[in-house]
Amino acid sequence: MTSILEVKNLSKSFRGRRDWPWSPKSVALEPTSFTLAAGETLAIMGETGSGKSTLAKLVAGVDNPTSGDIYLNGQKLYDANTKQRCQNIRMIFQDSEKSLNSQRTIGQQLEEPLIFNTRQTAQERQNTVKQTLRKVGLLAEHYEFYPHMLSTGQKQRVAIARAISLEPQIIVADEALVALDPSVRAQIINLMLDLQQDMGISYIFVTHSPQIVKHIADKILILYRGKMITFEKTEHLLNKPQQPYVEQLLHEHL
Numbered sequence: 001m002t003s004i005l006e007v008k009n010l011s012k013s014f015r016g017r018r019d020w021p022w023s024p025k026s027v028a029l030e031p032t033s034f035t036l037a038a039g040e041t042l043a044i045m046g047e048t049g050s051g052k053s054t055l056a057k058l059v060a061g062v063d064n065p066t067s068g069d070i071y072l073n074g075q076k077l078y079d080a081n082t083k084q085r086c087q088n089i090r091m092i093f094q095d096s097e098k099s100l101n102s103q104r105t106i107g108q109q110l111e112e113p114l115i116f117n118t119r120q121t122a123q124e125r126q127n128t129v130k131q132t133l134r135k136v137g138l139l140a141e142h143y144e145f146y147p148h149m150l151s152t153g154q155k156q157r158v159a160i161a162r163a164i165s166l167e168p169q170i171i172v173a174d175e176a177l178v179a180l181d182p183s184v185r186a187q188i189i190n191l192m193l194d195l196q197q198d199m200g201i202s203y204i205f206v207t208h209s210p211q212i213v214k215h216i217a218d219k220i221l222i223l224y225r226g227k228m229i230t231f232e233k234t235e236h237l238l239n240k241p242q243q244p245y246v247e248q249l250l251h252e253h254l
């Protein structure tokens with residue numbers, strides 16, 4: 001399979017609290033490289049503080065790397081070109097409650113990426129939003145709703161709607177399923193798998209859950225203290241003896 005995403009030696013260091021040029025830097029992510037094909041799902045795993053969110057944010061362009069490059073369909077992504085990044089790589093965060101503005105309707109919030117990234121008219125944007133709401137299992141009427149009128153699962157569907165409205169090639173989901181109860185989580189996973197089939201989306205899931213990984217991931221990338229120690233196809237990784245750290249990550253919730 002040809003890769004749509006190629007990440008080469010991506011790294012991130014943070015300065016100390018005051019961000020003075022002379023304060024020491026700590027390495028959150030050592031140079032990390034991986035590839036992702038169209039329609040493929042990558043799971044990023046690792047203990048707390050191992051650099052998972054840092055890597056996810058760098059790929060989605062939410063933060064800039066200290067070094068390294070990202071190529072999408074062979075074309076280098078530049079930090080300054082946020083529009084190119086926004087259209088092709090979208091991120092869903094852990095807390096859909098916090099990522100929605102309580103003062104604005106769902107429709108207004110879903111129109112935002114369309115206003116900044118397309119030339120659609122107001123009427124076209126409204127139509128796109130209503131179509132997208134239907135794609136994620138909500139109703140066109142939810143356009144007029146405010147976030148407090150929706151359940152947690154429905155809010156997560158809105159977060160997914162916002163991510164897919166520009167028809168991206170890649171969605172990065174940082175612990176996006178963790179706040180959901182098991183039955184809602186199963187519905188959201190199935191929705192995301194259906195969207196993957198229909199739209200050919202590639203996913204990068206940051207997750208602590210071995211069950212989710214085994215269910216959806218084609219490849220697993222494991223971080224330990226900011227260093228990538230494994231990047232392998234799920235079936236290969238699960239069918240061979242593992243070092244204790246990996247073994248623990250892959251089985252501890254079972």
Ligand SMILES: Nc1ncnc2c1ncn2[C@@H]1O[C@H](COP(=O)(O)OP(=O)(O)OP(=O)(O)O)[C@@H](O)[C@H]1O
Nearest residue numbers: 014015027028046047048049050051052053054055
């Ligand atoms: N903005 C920041 N400033 C300074 N240090 C940071 C910043 N963001 C992350 N770090 C540090 O980088 C390291 C990796 O953090 P990161 O959030 O990527 O880990 P994680 O694997 O996602 O953890 P968790 O599972 O708890 O979310 C940690 O030591 C963290 O303290």
